[in-house]
Amino acid sequence: MSKQFFSRKYSxxxxxxxxxxxINESQSxxxxxxxxxxxxxxxxDFKEFSKPSDLKIEGNDDILTCYNKLYLxxxxxxxxxxxxxxxxxxxxxxxxxxxxxxxxxxxxxxINMPFVILFVDQIIxxxxxxx
Numbered sequence: 001m002s003k004q005f006f007s008r009k010y011s012x013x014x015x016x017x018x019x020x021x022x023i024n025e026s027q028s029x030x031x032x033x034x035x036x037x038x039x040x041x042x043x044x045d046f047k048e049f050s051k052p053s054d055l056k057i058e059g060n061d062d063i064l065t066c067y068n069k070l071y072l073x074x075x076x077x078x079x080x081x082x083x084x085x086x087x088x089x090x091x092x093x094x095x096x097x098x099x100x101x102x103x104x105x106x107x108x109x110x111i112n113m114p115f116v117i118l119f120v121d122q123i124i125x126x127x128x129x130x131x
Contacts, residue, residue, distance in 0.1 A: 007095040009120045017046035020128050033099065035118060036125040040106035042116060043131060044099030064098060064115055095120045103131070 017033055024031055035042040047064055055073040057066050096119045104111040 007120050009123055010095050010097060013097055013126055016126065016128060031128050031130050034127045034129055035123055037118065037122045038124065040104055042099060042102055042104055042118065044102035044116070047098040047100045047115065064100070
């Protein structure tokens, strides 16, 4: 049986993102999720992944869907490999949050990115709003 991971930080961000999405849809708002890290403020839209039933990459899949399918496919192949039984897993926090249409504001720059994947151990705090 494979391990299941749980993060209170991820759960809180998921809930606030769901509320934010509902508010934006009902009020035609444009508020974003704001995540504070030591690097700066990441401002973007939460990308929710559902576990795909088919890991085959389709022509209309966006880059994040391709990433998710390829990652899941790679992990499935690895778990079937004999090395999986012998390897020692490096301790890390595997839980990540994916944001789309991201603006990163640091002390010296503002960077626009199509997406960013943040591991929850990088997160200091979060809020909602717009800049």
